[in-house]
Amino acid sequence: QQAQGNTPAEEPDTLILSDTLNYDDAKKESTFTGNVVMTRGQMTLNSDVLVMREDAEGFQYGTATADKGKLVFIRQETPEKFEVVEARGLRAEYDGKTETIEMIGQAIVTKFVCGKAFDTISGERVKYNQSTSVYQAFGGPNSAARGGRVRSLATPSAKADAAAAACQQKSKP
C-alpha cells in the first residue's frame, strides 16, 4: 500500500527589500544595506544591514544589525492564535536550520495577544525557536534589564486564552 506522503508544510518565499545589495555567488553570501525589510511568511525583520548566507545543504543564515542608536526589529504574527511576537535588539541572528532567532544586545521580546502585551522577556540575549515556541534568555553586561540580569514578565495563560477568545468573538462576522 503506497505510503501517503504527507504534503510538506508550505515553505514561505523570502522577500528582501533594501537600498543596495552585494551578492557573492561564489561564497553564496548576500549583503543588503540601507532600510532593509525582510519578509518571510508571517515574519518581518527591519534593520540597516542584513547579511544572508547559505550552507552546503542550502539552509539560510542571516545576521541583521542596525546603525548606531537604532535597534533591529522583528515582528512574527500567528493569526490563528491572534498572537504577535515583537523582538528588538542591537543584533539579530537567524538560523534557518534550527529555525531560531536570537536577539543579541539590549534584547527585548514581547508577546501580544489580541493587541495587548502579555509576556515580556528582556536580557542581553533572547533566543526564540519558531517551531517549538521556546524562549531562552541570558543576562549580561549589555542586558536590557537592570543589573545585567534577565527580567521576565509572564501573564497567566488563562488571561491570554480569554483575550484570544474575546478576539475570536470580535472577529466573527
Place this chain on the structure above:
Amino acid sequence: MKERLPSLVALLLLVSLVFLSWWAADYTLRSVLLDEPRRLTHEPDAWSQKFVMIRTNEAGVAINRLEGDYMLHYPDDDSYEVDEARAVGQRVGSPVTVATGNKAIMDNDGSRITLTGDAHLHRVPYDDRPALDVTSEQLILLPDEDVAYTDLPALVVNGKSRINGKGMRYDNDSRTLEVFSASDVKISGEESRKRSDSQNSNGPDTQTP
C-alpha cells in the same frame, strides 16, 4: 657705398633664392592631390554580414567572440555597430557568459560593448551554482574585465531567486553582483522545500510498500 654694392647684391640674391624655394615647395604641395583628410562625420566605411569576430589573449586562447547578423564599421571613432549581436565571454577559470541584444556598439578598441534592446546576459551554471540571467534595456560589457553593468532597471534570475533593482554590476571574475538602488529580492521557498522533501524522503520512517 661702392664697396658695399657686391655684398648687397649677394644678400639680395640669397633672399630671393629662399623665397623662390619656399614658393616652389608650397606650389608643389598644392598641386599634388593628396588623400582626402579622414572624414569626421559618422559614416560607415566597411560592412559585413553574418560575421564572427574572435579576440584572443596573449597565449592565443580565444577569450571573446562577437557575432552578429550585420555589422558596420565607422572610421571616425573606430567603432562597430552590430545588429542581433551575440557576445560570448569564455575566459579560462570563469564560467561562460553569453550576452545578446537587438543592437550592439563596440568601441574603445573593443574594450566596451554596449548592448541595447532586450539586452540579456546568461551565465552558464558552474559547480553547484545555478545559471544567472541578467536582463535589462541596456547592458554594457567590459570584455577585458569580464564585467557587465547597467544604470537602468534590471532583473536578475539566479536559480529560484529573483532580484530586481536599478543599476547593477556583475563581475564574472569574482562572481559578485552589486545592485546600486531599490534592490528587491525574492528567494523562492520552493528551493528549501525541495531540500526538505529530499531529506524527508530519505528519512528513517519512509515506508515502502
